[in-house]
Amino acid sequence: MIRNIVLLLLVFANLSSFFSQEKYWIYLKDKAGVENDCYTYLSEKAIERRIKIGYPIGAFTDLPIRDSYINEIGNKVEKINAKSRWLNAICVEANKKQIDCISELPFVKKINKCNLSINYCSMENNNNDRLIERQISHMKGNSFKNNGFSGEGIRICVIDGGFKGAKDSPVLKHLFDNNQIIKTWDFHHKKENVYKYSYHGTAVLSCIGGKNADNIMGLAQKAEFLLAITERMAVENQSEEELWLLAAEWADANGADIINTSLGYTADEYFPFEMDGETSIISKAANLAAKKGMLVVCSAGNSGTTNWKYIATPADADSVLTVGAISGSSIHRNFSSYGPTSDHRMKPNVVAYGDVMTASKKGISQSQGTSFSSPLIAGFAACLWEMFPKYSNMEIFKLIERSSSMYPYFDYAHGHGIPQASYFFKQNKTEPTFKIIEDAKTINVTIEEKNLSKQGIQYLFVHVADENDFLNHYETIIIYKTIPYVVEKEKYKGKTLRFHFNGYTDEIQL
Amino acid sequence: MKYNFKILSIVILTLFQFTGIAQKVVISENPPLDFKKERSEFGPNQKRFDYLDLKLGGFISNGAINTIPTKSSLNLELTKLFKRKISEFFALNYGIGIGHQLFVLDQYDITYLPDISDQSKEIKYRFINLHPIIGFQINFDNKKGNQMGKYIACNAYLDWIFSDQLCYKYTNSSNSDQIKITHKNLSNVSAFQYGFKLKINGKKLGVFFDYRVSNYFINQSHELPKSSIGVNYSIYKNKYR
Numbered sequence: 001m002i003r004n005i006v007l008l009l010l011v012f013a014n015l016s017s018f019f020s021q022e023k024y025w026i027y028l029k030d031k032a033g034v035e036n037d038c039y040t041y042l043s044e045k046a047i048e049r050r051i052k053i054g055y056p057i058g059a060f061t062d063l064p065i066r067d068s069y070i071n072e073i074g075n076k077v078e079k080i081n082a083k084s085r086w087l088n089a090i091c092v093e094a095n096k097k098q099i100d101c102i103s104e105l106p107f108v109k110k111i112n113k114c115n116l117s118i119n120y121c122s123m124e125n126n127n128n129d130r131l132i133e134r135q136i137s138h139m140k141g142n143s144f145k146n147n148g149f150s151g152e153g154i155r156i157c158v159i160d161g162g163f164k165g166a167k168d169s170p171v172l173k174h175l176f177d178n179n180q181i182i183k184t185w186d187f188h189h190k191k192e193n194v195y196k197y198s199y200h201g202t203a204v205l206s207c208i209g210g211k212n213a214d215n216i217m218g219l220a221q222k223a224e225f226l227l228a229i230t231e232r233m234a235v236e237n238q239s240e241e242e243l244w245l246l247a248a249e250w251a252d253a254n255g256a257d258i259i260n261t262s263l264g265y266t267a268d269e270y271f272p273f274e275m276d277g278e279t280s281i282i283s284k285a286a287n288l289a290a291k292k293g294m295l296v297v298c299s300a301g302n303s304g305t306t307n308w309k310y311i312a313t314p315a316d317a318d319s320v321l322t323v324g325a326i327s328g329s330s331i332h333r334n335f336s337s338y339g340p341t342s343d344h345r346m347k348p349n350v351v352a353y354g355d356v357m358t359a360s361k362k363g364i365s366q367s368q369g370t371s372f373s374s375p376l377i378a379g380f381a382a383c384l385w386e387m388f389p390k391y392s393n394m395e396i397f398k399l400i401e402r403s404s405s406m407y408p409y410f411d412y413a414h415g416h417g418i419p420q421a422s423y424f425f426k427q428n429k430t431e432p433t434f435k436i437i438e439d440a441k442t443i444n445v446t447i448e449e450k451n452l453s454k455q456g457i458q459y460l461f462v463h464v465a466d467e468n469d470f471l472n473h474y475e476t477i478i479i480y481k482t483i484p485y486v487v488e489k490e491k492y493k494g495k496t497l498r499f500h501f502n503g504y505t506d507e508i509q510l
Numbered sequence: 511m512k513y514n515f516k517i518l519s520i521v522i523l524t525l526f527q528f529t530g531i532a533q534k535v536v537i538s539e540n541p542p543l544d545f546k547k548e549r550s551e552f553g554p555n556q557k558r559f560d561y562l563d564l565k566l567g568g569f570i571s572n573g574a575i576n577t578i579p580t581k582s583s584l585n586l587e588l589t590k591l592f593k594r595k596i597s598e599f600f601a602l603n604y605g606i607g608i609g610h611q612l613f614v615l616d617q618y619d620i621t622y623l624p625d626i627s628d629q630s631k632e633i634k635y636r637f638i639n640l641h642p643i644i645g646f647q648i649n650f651d652n653k654k655g656n657q658m659g660k661y662i663a664c665n666a667y668l669d670w671i672f673s674d675q676l677c678y679k680y681t682n683s684s685n686s687d688q689i690k691i692t693h694k695n696l697s698n699v700s701a702f703q704y705g706f707k708l709k710i711n712g713k714k715l716g717v718f719f720d721y722r723v724s725n726y727f728i729n730q731s732h733e734l735p736k737s738s739i740g741v742n743y744s745i746y747k748n749k750y751r
Contacts (some may be wrong), residue, residue: 271553273545287693307552310545332537412541460533476537485533 023081024099025242025281026073027089027109031063040060045155045255053293053392061086061288069107076102082242086249086288087281091242106144112281131366132215135207135356135376138330140422141219144383147425151220151382153389155182155207156258157294158253158375159228159244162200163194164361166227169202171210171217171359174398175225180209183254186229187243194227200225203358203367204262206373208382210359217357218420219379226254231263244314245285252292257385257393259294260378261286262371264301264312264337272308275316276343283317290319293391295385297378299370300348301337309338311348315342321381321397323374324415325354329457331476332413336370339412344470348415349397350404352376380419387424391420399424409500411463433502437484443508444484445499452482460485461500464492530577554659555595555649560746563589563605565718567740569613576732579616585720585738586610589643596640602664604644611637613734630678630691635734637699637726638673659684660712698727705736714744 036058039047065083073090074080077098084089094102098491102112136142144150163184165173175181184194194201205225210217228250230243244261251259264282277283286296298320301312315322315337325336332338333354337410339347352373357364365473377400385396401407403424406417433451437444445460452458462476462485472495479501487497498507542548569583589607596602615623616631623633642651645665676693705722718740727733 267552267554269554270550271546272542274553275545309552310549338539338541340541344541411539413537413539459536471541472543473540474537475535475539478534478536480533483533 021180022095022099022113023088023091023093023242025089025091025112026085026102027111028065028069029107029109029272031060031066031088034063034066037064042253043255045257046252047184049255049257049293052390055291055293061088061292065090066107069103072105073102074196082246084242084245084249084285086245086285088482131353131355131357132212132217134328135353136216136219138353138418139219139376139380140420141346141380141383142217142422143425144219144380144387145216147387148191149219149383149386151209151223151379152386153224154220154258154382154385155224155226155254155256156220156221156227156260156378156382157226157247157254157256158205158208159230159247159251159259159261160198160204161231161261162197162199162229163201163205163227164196164199166202166205167195167360169206169210169363170200171206171212171364172220174211174221175205175209178222180222180224182224182226184227185247185250187247188229188231194229197229199359199361200371200425201229201261203360204371204375205366206359206462207356207372208260212357217359217470218375220382223379225258226251234388242281244282248285248289248294248296252289256294258381259286259289259296260298260375261314262299262369262374264299264315266301266303266307266312270313273312273342275313275341277313277316277318277341278347280313280316282314284321286314287319290317290393293360293393295381295396296320296450297374297381298322299374300334300339302369302371303337304333304335307426311337311339311341315347318345319394319397321350321377321400322348322415323370323377323509324348324351324413325368325370325373326351326414328353328355330418331459335368336373336413339415340470344468346410346412346415347403348412350377350415350417350419352380352418377419383421384424405503406500406505409463409498409505411461411476412471413474415460430504431505432506434499434506436499436506436508438508441489443487443489443497443510445487445501446484447479447482447501450484451502452479453497458502462487463498465496465498467494469496555598557595559593559595561591562745563587563591563607563742564745565589565740565742567718567720567738569611569735569738571735572737577736578613578732580735581614581616583614583735583738584610584612586738587641589641591643593647593659599649601647601649602645603647603663606640606642606643609637609639609641609669610633611639611673626678629683632679633678634676635726636673636675636677637669637671639669639671639703641667641669645669645707660710663707663709663711665707665709667705667707671699671701671703674699694708698726698730700726700728709742711742711744716742716744718742 015401038058045417077092078095079093086305113509128506140153184192186194208218209220230247289296300322303309314320325333327333337348354373355368358367400419401416403419404416405420410416434445434447460477460479464472466472492510496507496509565587567585571577585641587607587609589605591605594602613635643665647663649661651659674696678691680689680691703722703724707720709718710716722736725733
């Protein structure tokens with residue numbers, strides 16, 4: 001009996017040693033002596049992009065990792081999972097003993113554990129054909145279409161969990177017929193075939209460049225696409241962070257201008273206070289991608305109604321254009337994750353519809369989630385970049401924010417609002433839609449009768465900002481009548497109150 | 511849907527025109543000033559966490575002379591577990607589950623099955639039980655140990671056997687017919703069993719070792735195998751999607 005128990009414990013001990021195999025990122029100190037292979041490693045388009053933004057070709061992050069370092073580490077570990085030029089780091093599978101040994105190597109800068117769980121930012125499907133027109137019109141997308149902008153010459157990398165059925169989807173047929181799918185790669189299985197596993201990427205792709213008969217579902221009808229799988233959706237709970245990083249590097253080398261990523265990492269690995277854009281590798285990678293001239297568009301996440309509530313990573317990254325979701329009534333859709341980042345930066349940056357029509361298993365159906373808000377904006381960005389080809393990624397980023405329906409107003413549910421393509425063609429002078437009247441004790445926001453629409457619901461947006469422009473409080477209010485909205489001055493002493501109604505923003509300092 | 515929304519908004523507007531209400535706050539948010547202080551409960555090591563634990567394994571014989579030899583066995587359990595974090599390293603466990611144990615005996619022996627014919631074949635004991643458990647777990651990865659990380663859990667359990675069966679096949683010597691016989695509510699089986707469970711989990715997947723301290727049979731020198739090993743899988747929704 002005792003002998004058997006001892007044997008069992010030994011089995012357990014062996015199994016626990018199985019568990020002790022961990023993934024680590026080994027950051028290296030230098031790239032001394034490596035040859036600059038950027039002209040062969042980078043595509044023509046990637047080189048052009050660098051020239052455009054003045055980013056040096058052969059910058060430290062573009063150079064390869066030193067072979068001798070890879071070999072030396074490779075000899076000491078079970079397996080090398082990934083290599084990142086950007087981070088000058090190698091992802092390995094190793095045990096604690098091996099890691100201790102590696103940490104003593106003179107060229108090793110630091111070692112971090114890695115492992116992430118991934119959350120796709122989408123929900124279930126239903127049918128509703130009327131949404132197609134609305135998902136373009138809410139961004140005034142026809143302004144791009146009517147003026148001949150459809151993302152031509154712009155290359156978009158979609159990083160997702162699978163593109164099952166994309167080749168057979170009538171909604172995406174034109175992309176394949178016109179050879180707009182430039183390259184594909186499944187980083188999980190290291191294979192070219194990405195048309196399997198999940199329909200999620202197919203749905204996302206359709207929101208960028210899909211077309212149902214004559215109705216466009218996304219604005220970038222003529223853009224080129226790179227499709228990458230970094231995760232298997234069915235598995236869902238486990239993923240490797242390095243795959244996203246590698247996909248971003250792959251997108252860079254293959255000349256992507258825009259990366260759309262409709263996924264986010266939350267509570268399985270991180271605490272809300274770590275959503276600061278600096279903690280997760282994926283945020284660092286997204287920021288690096290932006291530094292190299294790519295516009296990274298990311299969904300905010302679908303945690304709005306959960307305990308987590310706030311944005312995921314990489315939506316927290318400073319240079320990532322984070323997209324939240326709005327409902328049919330053009331205000332925050334309850335599932336869309338709220339901002340700000342834990343270091344109080346505004347997120348999401350903009351919003352788009354979270355209830356859209358997408359390509360699906362059934363052909364076309366209604367889908368919900370910030371997963372689909374993000375590609376709508378990626379398509380928008382492609383058209384805008386086609387319109388302003390000399391602009392850098394961050395200039396496009398700022399332009400998208402500036403064109404948004406509530407700009408310069410913002411809050412942490414809507415960002416600056418919905419980007420409006422019409423802004424780039426006809427800029428209407430904004431007339432005041434309300435008055436702020438101050439008396440000794442109160443502030444009265446009065447909306448004139450002429451500014452109240454007889455049809456549809458209208459919203460007054462109010463926020464209270466402190467001296468650092470961090471919002472302490474914000475509200476969205478349905479306005480039914482011209483009776484003033486009253487705020488007690490005493491309550492917000494020393495703060496800035498901003499109001500937004502029907503495209504007009506005004507503020508008062510207390 | 512578009513038209514429904516329009517109709518709905520007109521109805522709401524008209525309603526409020528009559529009621530005299532001028533505004534209605536639909537979103538009101540106070541963002542956290544300090545995420546570390548105000549939101550620390552919502553990370554990967556929550557104070558409270560519950561999940562389903564599915565176990566699949568078999569029993570192993572300890573080779574003792576009084577252990578009834580088995581050809582095969584099955585230990586299947588589904589348990590709802592609740593965890594309460596005490597510290598980053600230590601958490602309490604409690605829960606309730608349903609279990610199914612099956613023993614296919616290896617050979618007939620009159621010493622432990624005195625009441626059945628020596629021509630009986632495929633002799634099986636089957637027990638279905640309800641088991642409350644209580645214990646603790648130690649997290650190896652203290653940042654995320656309570657739900658996703660690696661941990662070792664040690665629990666005591668008490669089984670209430672609400673269904674027990676002894677099944678076997680018997681060949682009638684007169685006409686060679688095979689008869690399947692099932693005895694229920696066995697008088698020599700104790701309704702309550704107790705023991706302990708040990709589990710090592712790496713994220714959702716783990717291995718377990720269960721040991722039953724008590725005996726199934728009352729006043730009998732022979733006993734079914736007491737140790738069980740197998741794999742377990744934790745089932746829970748990612749609450750943050």
